[in-house]
Amino acid sequence: MSLTTSVARFCQAFRNRDYAIYCAGSSLTVIGLWMQRIAVGWVAWELTESPTWLGIIAFAELFPVVILSPLAGTLADRLDRLWIARVAQCLNMVQATALTVLTLSGALTIWWLFSLALFTGIVVSFWQPARMAMIPNLVRREDMASAVAINSVIFNAARFIGPAIAGVVIVGYGAGYAFLANAISYLPFIAALWIIQPNMNGRKPKHGAGILAQMADGYRYALTHPGIGPMLILMLITCIAMRPVFELLPGFAAEIFGRGAEGLSMMATATGIGAVIGGLYLGQRNGLEGLVQLSLVSVVAMIAALLVFSLTSNFWVALIALAVAGGAMVTHGAGSQTLIQAAVDEDMRGRVVALYGMLFRGGPAIGALGMGWVSEWAGLQWPLVAGCAIACLALLWMAGRRMAIRDAMEARRGEVESDG
Numbered sequence: 001m002s003l004t005t006s007v008a009r010f011c012q013a014f015r016n017r018d019y020a021i022y023c024a025g026s027s028l029t030v031i032g033l034w035m036q037r038i039a040v041g042w043v044a045w046e047l048t049e050s051p052t053w054l055g056i057i058a059f060a061e062l063f064p065v066v067i068l069s070p071l072a073g074t075l076a077d078r079l080d081r082l083w084i085a086r087v088a089q090c091l092n093m094v095q096a097t098a099l100t101v102l103t104l105s106g107a108l109t110i111w112w113l114f115s116l117a118l119f120t121g122i123v124v125s126f127w128q129p130a131r132m133a134m135i136p137n138l139v140r141r142e143d144m145a146s147a148v149a150i151n152s153v154i155f156n157a158a159r160f161i162g163p164a165i166a167g168v169v170i171v172g173y174g175a176g177y178a179f180l181a182n183a184i185s186y187l188p189f190i191a192a193l194w195i196i197q198p199n200m201n202g203r204k205p206k207h208g209a210g211i212l213a214q215m216a217d218g219y220r221y222a223l224t225h226p227g228i229g230p231m232l233i234l235m236l237i238t239c240i241a242m243r244p245v246f247e248l249l250p251g252f253a254a255e256i257f258g259r260g261a262e263g264l265s266m267m268a269t270a271t272g273i274g275a276v277i278g279g280l281y282l283g284q285r286n287g288l289e290g291l292v293q294l295s296l297v298s299v300v301a302m303i304a305a306l307l308v309f310s311l312t313s314n315f316w317v318a319l320i321a322l323a324v325a326g327g328a329m330v331t332h333g334a335g336s337q338t339l340i341q342a343a344v345d346e347d348m349r350g351r352v353v354a355l356y357g358m359l360f361r362g363g364p365a366i367g368a369l370g371m372g373w374v375s376e377w378a379g380l381q382w383p384l385v386a387g388c389a390i391a392c393l394a395l396l397w398m399a400g401r402r403m404a405i406r407d408a409m410e411a412r413r414g415e416v417e418s419d420g
Contacts, residue, residue, distance in 0.1 A: 009146065009283070009284050010146060010149060010150070010280065010283035010284045011146070011150075012142075012143050012146045013139050013143040013144075013146035013147040013150055014150070015143070016138055016139045016140060016143060016147075018138045018196040018197060018198060018199075019135075019138040019139050019143075019147060021192050021195055021196050022138055022192055022193075022196055023150060023151075023154060024188075024192060025188050025189040025190075025191060025192025025193065026154065026189050026192070027154055027158070028185040028188055028189070029089075029185045029186055029188070029189040030154060030155050030158035030162070031158040031161050031162045031165070031185060032096070032162070032181055032182035032183075032184070032185030032186070033158065033162065033182060033185075034158045034161070034162025034163055034166070034268070034272075035162045035163070035165055035166040035169070035178045035181055035182055036096060036099070036166075036178060036179055036182040037162075038162065038163045038166040038167070038170070038178070038261075038264065038265065038268055039166055039169075039170060039175040039178035039179060040057065040061075040099075040113065040117065041054065041057070041247070041249065041250040041264070042170060042175060042250055042261050042264060043103070043108065043113060043175045044057045044110065044113055044250070045250040045251065045254060047108075047109070047110045047113070048110055049254075050376075051248065051251045051255075051372045051375040051376055051380060052372045052373055052375075052376055053110060053372075054247065054248055054250055054251055054368070054372055055244075055247070055248070055368040055369045055370070055371060055372020055373060055375075056114065056369065056372065057113060057114060057117050058117075058244070058247035058248075058364065058365060058368035058369070058372075059365045059366070059368055059369040060114050060117040060118040060121060061117040061118070061120050061121045061124075061365070062121060062247075062361045062362060062364055062365030062368070063121060063361075063362055063365035063366065063369075064118065064121035064122045064124075064125045065121065065124065065125040065128065065357060065358045065361040065362050065365075066358055066361075066362035066365070066366075067125075068122065068125035068126065069125055069128075069129065069354040069355065069357060069358035069362075070215040070218070070219070070351075070354065070355075070358075071211065071215070072125050072126040072128070072129050072130075072354050073129045073215075073218060073350045073351035073352070073353065073354020073355065073357075074211050074214045074215050074218065074350065074351055074354075075126070075130075075211075075350075076129040076130045076133045076349075076350030076351075076353075076354060077133070077214065077218075077347065077348070077349070077350035077351055078211075078214070078350075081130040081131075081133055081134040081137070081198070081350070082130075082134065082193065082196070082198055084126055084127065084130035085127060085130050085131055085134065085193050086190065086193045086194065088123050088124070088126055088127030088130070089127070089186055089189055089190050089193060090186075090190060091119075091123045092120065092123055092124075092127075092186060093183055093186035093187075093190070095116055095119050095120050095123070096179055096180075096182040096183035096186065097183045098116060099113075099116055099176075099179040099182075099183075100176055100177075100179040100180040100183055102116075103174070103175055103176035103179055104174075104176035104177075104180075121361075121365075124361070125361075128353075128354070128357040128361070129350050129351075129353050129354035129357055130350070132337070132341075132353040132354075132356070132357060133349045133350040133353050134198055135147055135148070135151065135341075136341060136346075136349070137198035137199050138196065138198055138199070144338065144341055144342060145282075145283070145338050145342075146283055148282075148334055148337055148338045148341065149279050149280075149282045149283025149284075149334060149338075150279075150283060151334075152275070152278075152279035152282065152283075152330050152333075152334040153276055153279035153280055153283065155275075156272050156275030156276045156278075156279055156326065156330055157272065157276045158272070160268065160269035160270070160271070160272025160273050160275075160276070161272070162268075162272075163264070163265045163268035163269050163272065164265055164269050165178075165181075166178045166265060167261055167262050167264070167265025167266070168265075169181070170261045170265075171260075171261055171262060214351070215351070217348075217351075218348055218350075218351025218352060218354075218355070219351070219355065221345075221348050221351075221352065222348075222351070222352045222355050225343070226404060226405065227339070227343055227404075227405045227406075227407075228340055228343055228344065228352065230398060230401055230405050231295070231336050231339060231340060231405065232340075232355060232356065232359055233394075233398075234299065234336075234394055234395070234398045235332075235333070235336055235356070235359045235360065235363070236359045236363050237363075237390065237391060237394040238299060238302070238332065238363075238391050238394070239359055239360060239362075239363025239364050239367065240363040240364070240366050240367040240370075240387075241367060241386075241387035241388070241390040241391045241394075242302060242303070242306055242325075242367075242384070242387050242388060242391055243329065243363065243364040243367065244364050244367035244368035244370075244371045244372075244387070245306060245309070245310075245325075245371075245384055245387075246268075246271060246364070247364055247368040248368060248371060248372060248375070248380060249264055249267050249268060250264055251372075251375065251380050252267065252318075252380055253267055255380060256313070256380055256381065257313075257315045257318065259315065263315070266319060267318070267319065267322055270319040270320070270322045270323045270326070271322045271323065271325065271326035272326060273323050273326070274322065274323030274324055274325065274326030274327035274328075274330075275326035275327060275329065275330040276330075277323075277327050278298075278326065278327035278328065278329070278330035278331040278334075279330050279331075279334060281327075281331065282294075282330070282331055282334055282335060282338075291335050291338065291339055292339065292402055292405055292406040293402060293406075294331060294335055295331070295332050295335040295336055295339070296395065296398060296399060296402060298328040298329075298331040298332035298335065299328070299332055299391065299395050299398075300395065301324060301325075301327075301328035301331075302324075302325050302328035302329055302332065302391075303388045303391050303392060303395070304324075305321045305322070305324035305325035305328060306321070306325050306384060306387075306388055307385065307388050308321040309321035309322060309325065309384070310381045310382075310384040310385050310388070311381065311385070333360065336356075337353075337356060340352060340353070340356055341353070367387065370383075371383040371384065371387070
């Protein structure tokens, strides 16, 4: 395949006007988001110097999705997804502004940080399923894989651009200005959300059945689906067992490698570079063929990379391991999302992607809380080694079912093609 063909295949989602506007607006926002994440982690470490508090802050931001995603996914199927997105981004800007004011005034405490992280977690719980369910309404079906990969590349490019900027800002000016940059970054995205007009493909908000009944239907559909169910289970285990390392990086930077905010920035940047490479590779692939196997191989790569990271004392080896882990994480996560988006029925999309989002955010929340607590007496490295061992067992269980999962994931594509 030529380079020109690969680039064209990766970028094909941009031929959809609304999706192009959406991406242009979101690009600055995700950079600001990563600046804030690095700043929050560093401020939490400065205030407490405690791995447990790092886990608690990550838990506060990530765990609300576990409780709220059933409701949020159902609302994404019942209400106007664009309206939910607009409200959520306005609330996120309010939160970033509050962090800015508290930090610059010297009034920020660990409990204020906890409260604002919890507020963000609640807002994102409603924003995430609306956003993920809305993306298919911004592109043609044949452009879905490109759209998911582009979203991943934008998010993960910001994963190293944001921390790189945040490291300079925190060292030179303080964390408050990183929070201020995030607050300002929401303005272009909010403007973009008022410009776009998603194509709902004849979908109208449904209010017939009760919310609780629709929640139950969504969970039953996802967990009993022969393809979607196993993919979600593997996602849950990897998110609990391995992904918390990215929330605990401030502790690794300061305690294991003896480096400050600049070291943390370099570690987050390395992760982001690998993640972008993984997203670019995923985006230039042709359709769904081989994507189940690639997703499983990516978990193998993530396990190997994080074992190296957890056992090395060499900072540069750790950076390389984080880059590999970042690429593998994106290939697995975005690949799984692409398969699920292609396989799910439209009427169930909001609830199923909400469940995916719950596992993607809630898993690291639970894992970060547990790893942070265990790290107080066992050190940061050994809980991660144990997590990699657990992920190995899950991968062995999944490998024996890969052919059945592949057939189930591609069945929906065949139905769509025959209907067309």
